[in-house]
Amino acid sequence: MRYLRALLFVSLAANVFLFATCTSKQTPVAAPRGSSTTESSPTTEPVRTSERKPAPAGRDISSLPRDVVEQRLVAAEAKAAELESLDKKFAKGTRTIETEARVKPFLDEVFAPFKKGPEPAYRVECRDHVCKLDTDLGDNLANDWMGRLQGTFPGRAIFGEMTFELRPTKTFIELHPPDRIPQEFLGGMMMASLGRARKECGFADAPHGDLSIRLAYNGTKHRVSKQVDGSLSSSPVGDCVAKTVDSVIATTTLPPEMSGSVDVGPWPVSLPLADDERL
Numbered sequence: 001m002r003y004l005r006a007l008l009f010v011s012l013a014a015n016v017f018l019f020a021t022c023t024s025k026q027t028p029v030a031a032p033r034g035s036s037t038t039e040s041s042p043t044t045e046p047v048r049t050s051e052r053k054p055a056p057a058g059r060d061i062s063s064l065p066r067d068v069v070e071q072r073l074v075a076a077e078a079k080a081a082e083l084e085s086l087d088k089k090f091a092k093g094t095r096t097i098e099t100e101a102r103v104k105p106f107l108d109e110v111f112a113p114f115k116k117g118p119e120p121a122y123r124v125e126c127r128d129h130v131c132k133l134d135t136d137l138g139d140n141l142a143n144d145w146m147g148r149l150q151g152t153f154p155g156r157a158i159f160g161e162m163t164f165e166l167r168p169t170k171t172f173i174e175l176h177p178p179d180r181i182p183q184e185f186l187g188g189m190m191m192a193s194l195g196r197a198r199k200e201c202g203f204a205d206a207p208h209g210d211l212s213i214r215l216a217y218n219g220t221k222h223r224v225s226k227q228v229d230g231s232l233s234s235s236p237v238g239d240c241v242a243k244t245v246d247s248v249i250a251t252t253t254l255p256p257e258m259s260g261s262v263d264v265g266p267w268p269v270s271l272p273l274a275d276d277e278r279l
Contacts, residue, residue, distance in 0.1 A: 086130050086163050086172035093127025100126045106155035110148045114141065133171040142166060154252055157188025181257040186215050186264045189252055193245040201240035206271035211238055214265035217258060224249050232271060
């Protein structure tokens, strides 16, 4: 009887998973000022109702070995948990002081412009890897702090999903799984380097040419190195970019999850770059 219940649960979980993965969910977030978002539009004609094919019937798992059924049950449960909204993950979690200490340096940086006294301009509670963020900043500052939360690199790179809600302000942020953080954080360092280089190295006035930037993390030495190539690598703008990347590397505290050997790039930059052109 217990085995039959397991079979029924797997079948139900599989149907829930199929329904969830076929349903696109988007959470509206505030875009940082000065940034733009691009949505791709469909390139094919919509399928007429009369042309739609019936969905295939579910597979019969009653004849599968018990160990296979149990493996599928575990996988379905894990996938269902992954698809849960952040507020539900938070509600089910246990308060984790270590995670709060982990995220506060980044949040201190994000909310620094809004701090008016000894206390931070935010409150945070973390349960497992999901944190609930509260602030008393008014609606007129919502775009500012939400933009900084989403666009402050490299610290932003340790987080995956973020959801926002106003009136009352309720924000949830989720840390990436530890095995994803090395690659994501190195990518965040690339974003920080490119953002600073664009402001400081005169991309709009640069001669025609290109640069190629690569970052690599060496787990043995616990160090990030850079490589700047391209036709402009020996020019003043190339030297400026190299110094900017060195500065980002020197001033960045690597997260404890960094391990192994990871690299990002090469990231191509074609110059000159117009003020409104994205990298």
